[in-house]
Amino acid sequence: MSRSRTYRYLLQPTSRQRTGLERMCLSQCELYNAALEERRGAWAWERRSVSYVDQCRTLTETREVRPDLFKCGVTVCRGTLKRLEWAFAAFYRRCHSGETPGYPRFKAASRFDSVQWEDTKGWGLDTDNKRLRLHGIGHVKLRMHRPLRGTPKAITVSRQGKRWWVSIRCADVPAQPLPATGHSVGIDLGVCALVATSDGELVSEGRFAKRGRNRLAGAQRALSTKRRGSMHRRRACEAVGRAHRKVANQRKDLAHQLSRQLVNDHDLIVVEDLRVAQMSRRPKPRPNGKGGFDSNGARAKAGLNRSIADAGWGMLRSMLVYKAEDGGRELIAVDPRHTSLRCASCGHTESENRLSQAVFRCRGCGHRDHADVNAARNILRAGRAQRASARAGLGN
Numbered sequence: 001m002s003r004s005r006t007y008r009y010l011l012q013p014t015s016r017q018r019t020g021l022e023r024m025c026l027s028q029c030e031l032y033n034a035a036l037e038e039r040r041g042a043w044a045w046e047r048r049s050v051s052y053v054d055q056c057r058t059l060t061e062t063r064e065v066r067p068d069l070f071k072c073g074v075t076v077c078r079g080t081l082k083r084l085e086w087a088f089a090a091f092y093r094r095c096h097s098g099e100t101p102g103y104p105r106f107k108a109a110s111r112f113d114s115v116q117w118e119d120t121k122g123w124g125l126d127t128d129n130k131r132l133r134l135h136g137i138g139h140v141k142l143r144m145h146r147p148l149r150g151t152p153k154a155i156t157v158s159r160q161g162k163r164w165w166v167s168i169r170c171a172d173v174p175a176q177p178l179p180a181t182g183h184s185v186g187i188d189l190g191v192c193a194l195v196a197t198s199d200g201e202l203v204s205e206g207r208f209a210k211r212g213r214n215r216l217a218g219a220q221r222a223l224s225t226k227r228r229g230s231m232h233r234r235r236a237c238e239a240v241g242r243a244h245r246k247v248a249n250q251r252k253d254l255a256h257q258l259s260r261q262l263v264n265d266h267d268l269i270v271v272e273d274l275r276v277a278q279m280s281r282r283p284k285p286r287p288n289g290k291g292g293f294d295s296n297g298a299r300a301k302a303g304l305n306r307s308i309a310d311a312g313w314g315m316l317r318s319m320l321v322y323k324a325e326d327g328g329r330e331l332i333a334v335d336p337r338h339t340s341l342r343c344a345s346c347g348h349t350e351s352e353n354r355l356s357q358a359v360f361r362c363r364g365c366g367h368r369d370h371a372d373v374n375a376a377r378n379i380l381r382a383g384r385a386q387r388a389s390a391r392a393g394l395g396n
């Protein structure tokens, strides 16, 4: 099986290369909009649909008329046409599934922030000297903070604020199996903590995240007081962008560290099956016997849902998936229903078991635990059972 991975590195262009990159984005934006115009026009006037292949064929003619668009080679132009093709593919897919998506739109030059090379022509990677050669731009310095593995197949160069990045897609990435540890872990998406493990560990988002969010809120407030079109507004806009990226980076760092630690320390990792989790997450109403209702924690759950989005549980999960695959670890997703109400010690399941968001006390055996840790233990147990039955099924 061929594994593929994407590696992202910071580019450190000279000021001349920076200008080149900006021009390249401008010209590719122009090409994108022209290609979109062609598709729209052909359909509006002739009821004829134009494909990616058709547009690639006419590139040769375009080249004679507008050689300036081809300064960085033809591969990057094909990449731009491919991007338009994806936009249309997504549009048609959503049409077929009965949604009403917006027709692909023209892009503003200020927002056209990435270009791609879909094959290995027009660029080259010199890992020894840490340089990325881009046709028409030059040899751009690369900060290779981690080694690249596998065979580079395609790249995307993108701009984020004032920084330029390259994402290198590699195929045939060799696996790096990790030594067995003899440990297993269940992970619960906590109500109180971000993540609780069956080992009793609770992971919170950390104080930096809070500071980052406060900074973001401050930057947004500052932006709201600035006059449209003013220089102050532009600066405030940039500050909001920086604060956003900072918060996102902190979350990503936390997810990387956590997933790495979990994969390194455990042979078997059990997580909640998210499709089921989303359905079971709304708390039941709690009548108080006097015609009214007690608090069912819905507000706390709303907060929880927000923090799920904040914490990037999906991101953590996808990191777990690829790191587990790389390290030869087993990752199982289980149905999370009842895991928060079941006693991990005796199996007694009752909604009264959960005293509050944080405290679990079994009404059957009196077992007391942190509610999220109790749930994580149940998840681990369910994962082990699922694995055992799968193995028994294979044996027959």
Ligand SMILES: [Zn+2]
Binding pocket: 343, 344, 345, 346, 347, 348, 362, 363, 364, 365, 366, 367
């Ligand atoms: Zn019990």
